[in-house]
Amino acid sequence: MSILPKAKQIPYQHCEHGVVREDPFYWLKERENPEVLSYLEEENQYTKERLSHLEDFRSALFDEMLSKIQENDTSVPYKMGDYWYYSRTEEKKAYAMYCRKFGTIDAPEEVILDVNELAKEHSYFDLGGLAVSPDQQTLLYSVDTKGRELYTIYLLDLQKKSLSSVCIEETTGSIGWSEDNNIFLFSRADSALRPYQVWAKTVDGEESLLYQEDDEKFRVGFYKSTSKEYIFLYSVSSLTNEYHFLSSKDPLDSLTIFSSRHLGLRYWVSHAGDRFLIRNNDCDDERGVHTDGALNCQVHECSLEHTQREHWSMFIPHRDDVQITSLEAFSSFLVLCERKQGQERYRIIDTIHQTDEYIDMPESVYMLGGGSNPNFDTRVYRFGYGSLVSPSSTFDFDLDSKxxxxxxxxPVRGYEKEQYTCFRIMIPGHDGELIPASVVHRKDIDRSIPQPLYLYAYGSYGSTMDPYFSSSRLSFLDRGVIYVIAHPRGGSMLGRKWYEDGKFLKKKNTFFDFISVAEFLIENDYTSSDKLIISGGSAGGLLIGAVINMKPELFHAAIADVPFVDVVTTMLDETIPLTTGEWEEWGNPKEENYFHYMLSYSPYDNVQPQEYPNLLVTAGLHDPRVQYWEPAKWVAQLREIKTGTQDLYLKTEMSAGHMGQTGRYGYLEDMAYNYAFAIDQWGMITGKD
Structure with missing residues (x-):
């Protein structure tokens, strides 16, 4: 008989703005305390014992998911210089092998990096970046073996197959080459894991600091223009962007500011031959200051010599109903990714044929993704495509033939697309707004009666959970489960305003929207409360924690992966990685109005003496984004306060970070674990399984 874990309580009080908060589980943040590790292990053991009846089913489910995957597979090759580059996977190997062929695609294969060899001595392994020098002679790559998102950079001589003595530890993992083949760029993080410096380093080991960002709300990064002529260094917060640029042929030359920083002005720069193009949210040409009028972005242009804000001229005006989410510039055409009424589409502006048109897609509800387009002078644009029923695909669009x-x-083994259907519904919210939800299920389920339903959402940072294909999801669908992705405010499905109406002092709209979706699905017999399971991770875990406090009776079970649930305490602690930058998403609780609002929805601070849904919570001991103690404290608080006998499990990965296990098999194991929990909660496990 497993013993219910019970964390000890040590009196601790927070006092802010005249409010005293009791926090008896605050001590769980003492990572090196043996009692903390012992408690986490007790929770793990309890979870293992209580779910031991699922071990055989989990194993079978893993095999079922794996059987859908073609393990020996190869990506679409792309040409860069004299080589064709691609990656491939092999059966029973967890990681990819990166390869190339000289001259033609039929030439002998050269494996330039076998990640399986790098990872074999590590329980955790993540390849952060991979970059081949312009002369194709040297490979730059970065790896994290702890899960803390701190990467070590290595240089590999591709001719000699030998590592350089240059080795750079504790970087962000971002890497890139200049065009002189001698200098590469990388970034470093501060003690709070905020990327704040961009460095240049020669292959011989000499370092130069190019840029340092001292404002703790901003993080830095860099990229090379598709033209290969410029390197852009950016410093971004949730509200404001600023760019610098330099020649990619001489990156140690002086750094030039593109346009000075203004609070609220967000802009992104592309090089388009004789001009720069600037996607931005600034619409006030007269005063030269930002406004909120171009929330969905527009495009300006400027000369290569005069880049400050006052020299920008309008190229593509703002539209209230269309969000411009990205812009790619090539020598003879531009590609804009636009989102209208929740749906992405590619707009192609061809400067040779003087055309402006959209690429027609084969379905009405789908998602788009970037492709490998390394050549500035191409007339073919490569992109990714998929939907809830269409496996991920790579397409080439020819601008001349159209x-x-x-x-x-x-490839998805045994999959027959015609057996499934997907669609989008618009659901009335608490304030009259229509909330999108994407739905997929088998065509042969009985829609006249409620069915098991899995409802997923994220709803923060403006991230849009587009309707992607998942072969693992078939293990739900083929058991008659309806799968729904809600798109609440806080994401950007309906544009920038949709995001801004779900953050700061409007964050509760995210939770209200999710509840509205759940209630609609129940009222319209998609499901019932005793068949509805909800899921979210990280900031989506905050969503799960909030809604089960608000409306626990709506849900049969919930899965919260690495949930951000101790909102106020975390946002008050500037020593925790990434906290200060998060103030532009949630607000700064040092300000009284934000404090009270955040306190009113923080899941940990609002646990009530009520019955909760059955709950599975996951954490990562080395997670730098959501510290392990947030889910641990939350579970301890729930055990102390909640009523009823519903299941409550905490599973902490003792060697993983925010993203869980690594490698494709580790990912499938995590997926099978959560899916088995859900299928068991629906009572769908039979002797045949």
Missing amino acids: EMELQKQT
Whole structure:
């Protein structure tokens, strides 16, 4: 008989703005305390014992998921310089192998990096970045073996197959080459894991600091223009961007500011031959200051010599109903990714044929993704495509013939697309707003009666959970489960305003929207409360924690992966990684109005003596984004306060970070674990399984 874990309580009080908060589990943040590790192990053991009846089913479910995947697979090759580059996977190997062929695609293969060899001595392994020098002679790559998102950079001589003596530890993992083949760029993080410096380093080991960002709300990064002529260094917060640029042929030359920083002005820069193009949210040409009028972005242009804000001229005006989410510039055409009424689409502006048109897609509800387009002078644009029923595909669009050619669709063994249907519904919210939700299920389920339903959402940072294909999800669908992705405010499904109406002092809209979706699905017999399971991770875990406090009776069970649930305490602690930058998402609780609002929804601070849904919570001991103690404290608080006998499990990965296990098999194991929990909660496990 497993013993219910019970964390000890040590009196501790927080006092802010005249409010005293009791926090008896505050001590769980003492990572090196043996009692903390012992408690986490007790929770793990309890979870293992209580869910031991699922071990055989989890194993079978893992095998079922794996059987859908073609383990020996190869990506679509792309040409860079004299080589064709691609990656491939092999059966029973967890990681990819990166390869190339000289001259033609039929030439002998050269494996330039076998990640399986790098990872074999580590329980955790993540390849952060991979970059081949312009002369194709040297490979730059970064790895994290702890899960703390701190990467070590290595240089590999591709001719000699030998590592350089240059080794840079504790970087962000971001890497890139200049065009002189001698200098590469990387970034470092401060003690709070905020990327704040960009460095240049020669292959011989000499370092130069290019840029340092001292404002703790900002993080830095860099990228090379598709033209290969410029390197852009950016410093961004949730509200404001600023760019610098330099020549990619001489990165140690002086750094030039593109346009001075203004609070609220967000802009992104692309090089388009004789001009720069600037996607931005600034619409006030007269005063030269930012406004909120171009929330969905517009595009300006400027000369290469005069880049400050006052020299920008309008190229593509703002539209209230269309969000411009990205812009790519090539020598003879531009590609804009736009989102209208929740749906992405590619707009192609062809400067040779003087055309401005959209690429027609084969379905009405789908998602788009970037492809490998390393050549500035190309007339073919490569992109990714998929939907809830269409496996991920790679297409080439020819600008001259206007034809779209399928290069590859990810093989899914045994999958028959015609057996499934997907669609989007718009659901009335508490204040009259219509909330999008994407739905997929088998066509042969009985829609006249409520069915098991899995409802997922994220709803923060403006991230949009587009309707992607998942072969693992078939293990739900083929058991008659309806799968729904809610798109509440806080994401950007309906544009920038949709995001801004779900952050700061409007954050509760995210939770209200999710509840509205759940209630709609129940009222319209998609499901019932005793068949509804909800899920979210990280900031989506905050969503799960909030809604089960607000409306626990709506849900049969919930899965919260690495949930951000101790909102106020975390946002008050500037020593925790990433905290200060998060103030532009949630607000700064040092300000009284934000404090009270955040306190009113923080899941840990609002646990009530009520019955909760059955709950599975996961954490990562080395997670730098959501510290392990947040889910641990939350579970301890729930055990102390909640009523009823519903299941409550905490599973902490003792060697993983925010993203869980690594490698494709580790990912499938995590997926099978959560899916088995859900299928068991629905009572769908039979002797045949």
